[in-house]
Amino acid sequence: MGELLKIDHLSYTYHSLEGETPALFDVSFHVTEGEFLSIVGPSGCGKSTLLSLIAGLIEPSSGNLYINGKDIKSSGKNIGYMLQKDQLLEWRNTLKNVTLGLEIQHKLSDNSYVQINELLNTYGLITFQNSYPSKLSGGMRQRAALIRTLLLEPDILLLDEPFSALDYQTRLEVADDIWGIIRNEKKTAILITHDISEAISMADRVIVLSSRPGTVTKVFDIKLSIEDRTPFSSRSAPEFKEYFNQIWKELTHHEQNA
Amino acid sequence: MSRMHKQVEGESLNISAAQQDFIRNHRTQLRWVRFYQLLILISFIAAWEITARLGILNSFVFSSPSRVIKTIVQMTATGQLLYHVGITLLETLGSFFLVNVLGILMAIILWWNNSISKVLEPYLIVLNSLPKSALAPVFIVWLGNNVKTIIVAAVSVAIFATVINLYSNFHEVEEDKIKLIYTLGGKKKDVLFKVVLPGNIPSIISQMKVNIGLSLVGVIIGEFLAAKAGLGYLIIYGSQVFKLDWVIMSIVILCIVATGLYKLLTYFEKKVKKQLKQ
Numbered sequence: 001m002g003e004l005l006k007i008d009h010l011s012y013t014y015h016s017l018e019g020e021t022p023a024l025f026d027v028s029f030h031v032t033e034g035e036f037l038s039i040v041g042p043s044g045c046g047k048s049t050l051l052s053l054i055a056g057l058i059e060p061s062s063g064n065l066y067i068n069g070k071d072i073k074s075s076g077k078n079i080g081y082m083l084q085k086d087q088l089l090e091w092r093n094t095l096k097n098v099t100l101g102l103e104i105q106h107k108l109s110d111n112s113y114v115q116i117n118e119l120l121n122t123y124g125l126i127t128f129q130n131s132y133p134s135k136l137s138g139g140m141r142q143r144a145a146l147i148r149t150l151l152l153e154p155d156i157l158l159l160d161e162p163f164s165a166l167d168y169q170t171r172l173e174v175a176d177d178i179w180g181i182i183r184n185e186k187k188t189a190i191l192i193t194h195d196i197s198e199a200i201s202m203a204d205r206v207i208v209l210s211s212r213p214g215t216v217t218k219v220f221d222i223k224l225s226i227e228d229r230t231p232f233s234s235r236s237a238p239e240f241k242e243y244f245n246q247i248w249k250e251l252t253h254h255e256q257n258a
Numbered sequence: 259m260s261r262m263h264k265q266v267e268g269e270s271l272n273i274s275a276a277q278q279d280f281i282r283n284h285r286t287q288l289r290w291v292r293f294y295q296l297l298i299l300i301s302f303i304a305a306w307e308i309t310a311r312l313g314i315l316n317s318f319v320f321s322s323p324s325r326v327i328k329t330i331v332q333m334t335a336t337g338q339l340l341y342h343v344g345i346t347l348l349e350t351l352g353s354f355f356l357v358n359v360l361g362i363l364m365a366i367i368l369w370w371n372n373s374i375s376k377v378l379e380p381y382l383i384v385l386n387s388l389p390k391s392a393l394a395p396v397f398i399v400w401l402g403n404n405v406k407t408i409i410v411a412a413v414s415v416a417i418f419a420t421v422i423n424l425y426s427n428f429h430e431v432e433e434d435k436i437k438l439i440y441t442l443g444g445k446k447k448d449v450l451f452k453v454v455l456p457g458n459i460p461s462i463i464s465q466m467k468v469n470i471g472l473s474l475v476g477v478i479i480g481e482f483l484a485a486k487a488g489l490g491y492l493i494i495y496g497s498q499v500f501k502l503d504w505v506i507m508s509i510v511i512l513c514i515v516a517t518g519l520y521k522l523l524t525y526f527e528k529k530v531k532k533q534l535k536q
Contacts, residue, residue: 087435100452152442
């Protein structure tokens with residue numbers, strides 16, 4: 001499996017009348033195809049900025065982003081983005097919500113409904129396709145949001161703390177759910193979170209960012225000796241605690257220095 | 259309301275005694291409120307009629323309920339009443355339509371272009387706080403003694419507040435909903451049509467509820483100054499020729515028209531909300 005995304009000496013600075021705030025400084029890493037990468041860092045370390053840069057919503061102050069060796073803009077690759085809250089539109093039913101992306105990109109045709117129905121069916125939303133978001137549970141809402149993103153066939157999925165708005169129990173369930181769907185659809189994913197356990201439980205690799213301006217301080221390869229790995233079962237792997245301690249140390253060590 | 263009561267009665271077998279008590283109390287209270295509301299109305303009308311008949315109030319100046327009813331009957335028979343009410347209604351609905359269409363369009367333009375909205379902001383604030391009745395005489399000079407003046411006067415009463423309110427509502431759309439549209443590959447027009455406008459249907463309707471009243475105010479001001487027909491004209495003409503029966507009757511009719519229009523919009527609002535929530 002090759003290198004899909006390469007982030008090369010990326011920096012980003014916010015400007016306001018009060019002055020300039022460096023959010024990211026000299027960030028470099030790569031993501032291989034099919035990989036699940038977690039990025040952890042203290043709040044305000046520029047994690048969301050990083051995703052916005054990858055998604056092309058903002059332009060880097062310096063540095064480059066490549067997909068398959070090509071500049072990200074000319075690569076023609078699709079980037080999917082899942083926001084902190086599901087952001088389902090209350091005035092649209094589930095079906096109309098999941099087709100929003102296709103509608104915007106004018107890709108909604110009669111043929112799309114075969115795939116839409118298949119995804120809704122596989123992920124337990126088919127009976128709720130005419131329901132409005134207020135009738136859905138937190139987990140269903142996140143699944144609907146994920147299907148909305150998946151229908152655009154993204155090559156890379158960006159997850160911006162997608163579970164942070166949920167209560168703890170739902171959060172564990174939804175993490176399993178979403179992780180399963182992403183693995184099932186064989187997608188490459190980047191998750192950002194400030195929750196160390198969540199980062200380890202879902203990822204093949206964890207990247208630690210320092211506090212503002214964020215920069216990569218360490219990369220951990222997560223190898224857990226359990227069978228049938230899911231985010232939930234990962235938490236009981238013998239190595240889990242060790243990874244947790246190491247990442248914890250890495251984060252607090254940098255905060256003390258900052 | 260009645261449907262809810264029926265439902266409650268249908269289920270009363272499964273409801274605890276305490277809950278039944280609560281519902282009974284609630285209904286008794288509602289009945290008392292209605293009773294006092296009616297009592298105030300009836301006492302007012304009765305006191306007015308009696309004092310007029312006893313000569314305590316001069317019914318030439320203050321009219322009386324019976325004289326109002328007589329005037330209504332007479333003017334309905336000649337078709338005058340329908341004519342004047344019809345004119346006022348048409349003018350009000352016309353201005354109401356213009357205010358909403360222009361208001362929404364201008365709010366969209368301001369939302370779309372930040373520079374335009376920054377430049378125009380002080381002008382909008384000044385025009386909004388200006389008492390529009392001060393402009394009405396100017397409109398007569400510019401536009402003539404006709405319906406144009408009335409419509410323009412009525413539109414000017416409501417338009418600036420509409421633009422300012424809708425524009426600020428458009429701006430209150432959640433930042434992340436806008437980000438969502440961009441992450442799905444959308445452009446500014448998609449933000450407008452997929453999020454800003456559909457998300458603001460409730461605020462547009464509540465602005466419309468304010469506007470129907472303001473349009474009526476504007477039309478009456480316009481009719482005071484530049485009309486040959488309409489309820490505003492009847493009021494001014496009646497007071498000039500000391501036909502106070504006409505004046506009071508027009509005010510009573512205005513009360514009914516204003517309430518009717520407001521109720522119509524409340525009904526419309528309910529229907530739309532039901533549609534949105536399913």
